[in-house]
Amino acid sequence: MVGLNTEMVIDTGFLKNLSHLPDELAKAARRTAQKTNRWLRAITMAELGFELSINSRAMNTRFRVYNQAGKTTKLWIGIRDIGVHRFGTPVQTAQGVEVGDHFFPHAFINPMQSHELLVWRRRSRVRSDIELVTLDIADESEAIVARYVPQVNRKFRELFDREFQHVLSGT
Numbered sequence: 001m002v003g004l005n006t007e008m009v010i011d012t013g014f015l016k017n018l019s020h021l022p023d024e025l026a027k028a029a030r031r032t033a034q035k036t037n038r039w040l041r042a043i044t045m046a047e048l049g050f051e052l053s054i055n056s057r058a059m060n061t062r063f064r065v066y067n068q069a070g071k072t073t074k075l076w077i078g079i080r081d082i083g084v085h086r087f088g089t090p091v092q093t094a095q096g097v098e099v100g101d102h103f104f105p106h107a108f109i110n111p112m113q114s115h116e117l118l119v120w121r122r123r124s125r126v127r128s129d130i131e132l133v134t135l136d137i138a139d140e141s142e143a144i145v146a147r148y149v150p151q152v153n154r155k156f157r158e159l160f161d162r163e164f165q166h167v168l169s170g171t
């Protein structure tokens with residue numbers, strides 16, 4: 001799988017002040033890390049969908065949150081090219097195919113053993129030499145994630161304060 005590989009380090013130095021509550025602290029930190037990861041997933045998925053004019057349902061499989069043994073949490077973002085049929089319903093015209101706000105000249109629609117209408121383009125004059133029309137999303141994904149990396153620590157701190165209060169209240 002191709003994925004975005006950006007490492008983020010969260011500043012947890014403020015947790016040393018609360019070291020007399022180790023179990024509650026660990027519980028709150030674990031939950032907060034998971035919530036921070038889900039926040040980053042939601043915000044980047046929504047912004048990428050808006051930037052590309054694509055439905056967020058089509059992006060669901062490209063954003064996965066992995067919680068590992070309650071200690072770490074990871075966000076995997078698939079940055080492979082995305083088929084343009086995900087941008088909306090393809091419409092065949094005389095000059096090519098329109099999908100959402102995008103136009104692809106010399107393209108055609110055919111399901112090709114799929115339940116979806118896929119958009120294809122010939123690579124040469126040979127009838128069987130065709131390729132699926134895709135759009136590169138790697139640069140946009142990296143730019144959006146880079147935009148939110150500085151906010152991760154602030155969001156973690158904000159969520160941790162809320163989560164720690166929740167754990168201390170016993171509810």
